[in-house]
Amino acid sequence: NANHNKISKLMERRKTYTVRSYVAKNGEIVTKYEGTEVDSTCYTNLAQSDDSRCSSTSGSLNLEPWIRFNFTIAESTTSISSIRITMEEQCTGCAGASDVNFILLNYTSGAWEEWATGVTTEATREITLDNSNAFDAVIQDGQLVLLAEGTDTDSGDSVDVDFVQVEINYTIYPKQEWYDGAWKVNVTVPSGLSGLQDLFVNSS
Numbered sequence: 001n002a003n004h005n006k007i008s009k010l011m012e013r014r015k016t017y018t019v020r021s022y023v024a025k026n027g028e029i030v031t032k033y034e035g036t037e038v039d040s041t042c043y044t045n046l047a048q049s050d051d052s053r054c055s056s057t058s059g060s061l062n063l064e065p066w067i068r069f070n071f072t073i074a075e076s077t078t079s080i081s082s083i084r085i086t087m088e089e090q091c092t093g094c095a096g097a098s099d100v101n102f103i104l105l106n107y108t109s110g111a112w113e114e115w116a117t118g119v120t121t122e123a124t125r126e127i128t129l130d131n132s133n134a135f136d137a138v139i140q141d142g143q144l145v146l147l148a149e150g151t152d153t154d155s156g157d158s159v160d161v162d163f164v165q166v167e168i169n170y171t172i173y174p175k176q177e178w179y180d181g182a183w184k185v186n187v188t189v190p191s192g193l194s195g196l197q198d199l200f201v202n203s204s
Contacts, residue, residue, distance in 0.1 A: 066149035090122035
């Protein structure tokens with residue numbers, strides 16, 4: 001049986017949370033457990049890139065608004081070949097050094113990591129993770145967590161996300177069957193060969 005590669009687009013496995021404002025502490029930012037889940041309108045706005053956005057607004061100077069996305073990853077990290085992340089966002093009202101950032105939670109380092117340059121005007125950024133050593137770093141207990149967070153925002157500035165998506169490219173391995181006291185193996189004889197072919201199988 002051949003292995004099959006598949007792609008999961010994880011829109012239905014996303015939980016989104018937001019706050020109006022947040023006080024940064026010693027350079028640290030929101031944990032993956034804080035915030036209030038957004039309403040159904042936000043989920044609808046995030047489903048496609050159409051300039052309908054999910055927003056979080058700063059309530060005061062340097063109180064940074066953010067929106068967090070928790071994606072549930074059902075696939076085993078051992079079967080994943082790549083992870084593609086897409087985010088489209090902007091910072092409304094931001095000026096000077098103010099912007100909104102593209103952030104990913106790294107469980108191994110215990111840090112939130114910016115994976116693209118912050119923006120003010122709407123921009124789409126993508127990153128593909130294809131290093132098998134990275135998958136356990138970004139997935140823990142089946143959760144991959146993204147964050148859009150403002151920097152140096154003023155009261156009334158808002159973080160606006162138009163679209164967010166995680167795509168998992170993974171391999172489905174065939175189920176091996178037990179038959180008549182032995183593991184069943186399917187073998188394809190190359191075309192052009194005839195007659196009895198010897199097959200040697202390592203039982204381990």
